[in-house]
Every structure is written in C-alpha cells, then in structure tokens.
Amino acid sequence: MRSSGSGKSGGRGNYRGAGNNRDQKQGGQGGRPRKPRPEERRYDVGPGATQDGPKSGRGGSARGGAKGGPKQSRQGGRGRTAPGSSREYEARAEERNRERYAGKKEVKVPKTFPGAEQEGERLQKVLARAGYGSRRACEELIEQARVEVNGEIVLEQGKRVDPEKDEVKVDGLTVATQSYQFFSLNKPAGVVSTMEDPEGRQCLGDYVTNRETRLFHVGRLDTETEGVILLTNHGELAHRLTHPKYGVKKTYLAAIVGPIPRDLGKRLKDGIQLEDGYARADHFRVVEQTGKNYLVEVTLHEGRKHIVRRMLAEAGFPVEKLVRTSFGPITLGDQKSGWLRRLSNTEVGMLMQEVDL
Template sequence: MQDRLQKILSQAGVASRRESEKIILDGRVAVNGSVVTELGTKADPDNDVITVDGKPLTIEEKRVYILLYKPVGYMTTMKDPEGRPIVTDLLKGLKERVYPIGRLDYNTEGLLLLTNDGALANALMHPSHEVDKGYLVRVSGHVSPEQIQRLTEGVKLEDGMTAPAKVVPVSESEHNSWISITIHEGRYRQVRRMCEAVGLSVVRLKRSRYDFLEIGDLKPGQFRYLAPEEVTKLRRKGASAGSGRAPRKSGVVAKRGMSKRK
C-alpha cells in the first residue's frame, strides 16, 4: 500500500515526520534508484526499494496479537488443499500476516490466538510450557461419576496416557450433558479422544479459555486485539518455557479496544 515517503521514514524510525521531510528535500532518499526531492511523493514499502543515504530502509512489521472466536467449519492452517475456509479469512482488513498459536480442529469452535510474533508463539507452544486450556463439551446422554473420574485421572490413548484433567459437570438435559474439561497438553484431537475413550460421544466442543484469557462475549467469527497488559502476561508465560529465553521486548505493538467482525 502506498504512503507518503516522510510518513514511511518516520514509521521506520529514521527521524520524526518533520525531520524526514528535510531529509527528502536534501536529496538523501531514493525510490527504486531514483532520487526523490518532492514532498508528498508516495511509495509502497512492501514493493519499492527505498534507500536513505544509499542504505536500504528496513521497516519492522508491527506485532499484533488477536483473540478470535473460531467458528466450526474453518481450518487453522494457513491454506487448505481442499479449499475449505481458513481462520485468517475472518480477519479482513488486517494488513499484517498472522498465524495461529496451536490449532483447533475443523469441527471445534472457540478461542484461538493468532499473532505474527514468532518468538512468543514458539515459546507458548514449547512442549515444556504447560498452559491450561478450558473446553466446554456437550456429549450425548448422561455422564457418570465413573467417567468423570477416569477423565480426571487421565486415560490411555494410542499415543500414551494423558495427564490428569480437571472435569466439572455443568448441566444435563434429557438427551445431552455439558461438562467442562481443562487440560494443559496439546495432543491431536485430545479432548474428543479422551471422551471417546471413556464411552462419551461429543456433540459440540468449544474452547472457552486459554490460560488467563477467556472468550467472553465474542460471537463466532468475531475477534479482538489483546490489550498490552495481556500481551505482557503472555510473554511472561512464554518466558517460563523450556527454551530458557524470554521473548524479545522490541517491536511489540498491541492495540487497545475491541474490533469485532462477523
């Protein structure tokens, strides 16, 4: 996207807007090899080569952190060979390229974090980082105390025993029951497989919490930007991962407020 050169220079940290104007007037800026001295000239920092005193301009992408209510029927990959919708399709108007922290199954809905902060994403997904993830699960029929006990203690799956989970009955009707399950592992389709292992058939699965973050009043397809204090807490969580390195502090931008899109 094109923008005025003095604004591009200012955003890149070269100088203030007014000082950037002087740099342009002094003939120190070139676009695609041609010196520019006229204020108001526009360029596209993504496609044009902009130099200052002969050195290429480096523009660091803003860091963004998004909490999305993923609807059923969306993939959490960046592209799908079968042409199914992907979660980033819901973030229309977002200039930055973001990707999910972890995954939710195609038929699972709920809280999904997306960012372009690779250091934080890798830290939070590190195997040694045990972050609680809360799910609301609707299953067919009645849930017995024995089934809850088995889930709580951990169940044997084809890839080994699961860690103990926190399981709380929520409500029950004639045909269905709701339970809350909190786990800290991130195995493939883990909650569904745990329920199947104890004889429960999952009708609906919704992730409602990721550590201290909750889905709140977001509706399917809506999202909000994380507040700066939420980003700070996540970075502290990430710093405790087994990598032993805290995510870098530079270049972090978190937008306040809520942006909801259907």
C-alpha cells in the first residue's frame, strides 16, 4: 500500500520537479548554458558592462529602446547617420530641393481669361460692390441696356472700368463706385450738430463711433431742431449739397401759434428782411390746425443759420418746435428719432443728380 501510494505521489513529485531538474541539467557543467529569464535579463549593456550590470555609459533604452532616445543608424559602414530630429531632416530635404531646382527658369503662368492684361475692373464687379446685387444680377442690368459708362450704354459683358475716373450710371443715376458711405440720421432735439463736442454734450459723432471711416455731416441743424441730417465721407457731394449755387431744397415742419393771416405764405415767398439780408421761402402751406395751434410747412433752398426760425419770428410767429422733414430727395418718412439708416443706391444717385455729379 505504501509503495503504490508513494508511486502516485512520486509521479506527481516527479512532474513537479521536472522543471527544477531540467533547470539543473541546463545549468550544470555538462549541459548547455541556461538562457536567462525575462526578469533576469540585463538591458543596460554599456561600454565595460558585464552580465552583472553596466559599468559606465547609458543603457540601450536611452539609445533608442522602449523609453525613446535617438536611434542609431543601421547603415554602419557607409559613413551616414540619420538626423537626430525631424527639423534636421526637413532642413536637409530643403537643401536638396534648392540644389535640384537651382538655375531653372521661372515658369510663367498663362492668363486665365482673355483681356486679363487690361487695366481696371470688370463692370459687373464694380456694380456688385456698389450694392446692385450679385454679379449675375449686375450682368442682367448690362444685358437690359440699363448701364452706361462715360455717357455710352454698355451692351457687352466684361467691359473694364476705372472706378476712380470713369462715370458709371444705372438707369441714369450715378453709381458711387468708390468706398463711399451715405447715411441719414433723424437728429433728436438736444443733439449738437458737430462730430465732436469739447463740452461733452451729445453730438452727431456719438451715432457713428463704430464706423471704420471718418464721416462728416452735411450742413447743420441747430440744437433744438430735429429731423434729417446727412452723414457721408464723400467730400465733393457734401460741398455741393450745401453750396447756394445748386439750391438744394430743404423742407421743415414748424409748430406756431395763430391765428395766422392768409397772406403769410405770400409774405414769406416775397422775402422777409433779416439782419443779414432778405430770406425767401420757395413754398408755404398750412398742414394742420387745432384751435390756435398751427402746423405749417416751409420749403427753402437757403442754408443760413436759424433761417426758418428767424423768418417766422420776424413775421410775428415764433416757432415752438421745428423738424426738417427732407433734404433734397431724402425724406424723413417713418424713420424714428435717433435712428441712423444707410441710403439706398437710388437715393445716392438722386442726390448726385441733384448737384450734377
């Protein structure tokens, strides 16, 4: 019984001990040298190192092993080494490309469309930049014979113009082809008609502080007068709109207290003597009457200071409230007090037509 039991256990023991005996045989004098296990292997084998460990120098892991580091070149006998970084590699590649293409003639790219060597811009591009729609929409304007350049109607596409010199019109109205800006402001009462005020009062410049280009006002309105005032960076247009030679008309609504005589309009049209000369109205009418309160409309082309207030006061009817409702073709409409709006292309063209631009 003991022998059979010991046989079983001996078998197990022999199985369990097989590995140990094998290791002993491999490590013995008569067998092959035992290969070190992974946990026994030495990875740092610098110069002068032994199997027990490194003596000096950095290990293989520092020379491009698992932890990184510059890799050694595998082209040992050719005398070339791989660059130590990607920047060095790119620098060498760039140097080779320069040597390869050195001395070659510059390749001239052909023109992509006929007439590209001409000066100026295409007409439809100029119209599109001026706000007349997309380039396709501007091409349709040209096809409809609605566009003229320097007095001649343009019928072909692709015509080139100089925005600085050529006069471009659409439907007879001049196009502002340059980077001009035109605005209409419904000036509230109490706002000073200047772009800056040294006394810190509210002024016109407060309404256009976010504009990249410098704007200036066309004419003036006194502080207590409300209504239309134009702002632009087109110097010649602003000059002509305020010059007496062109006689651009301005219309005002004035609140006065009556009763007023029937010949008040005739007196204003014939002329009222002021301290700086006669002042004449181009048009006068009564718009509304509520008891003794009258709302009258006065149109004139002069631009002297406080001229409407002085004319009515000289006639015996001081103005309680004054609003300018139009400046030439630009009307106030339903624009709210303090609102700034950009003029349309048609309005700009009408303004330019008013002063022969």
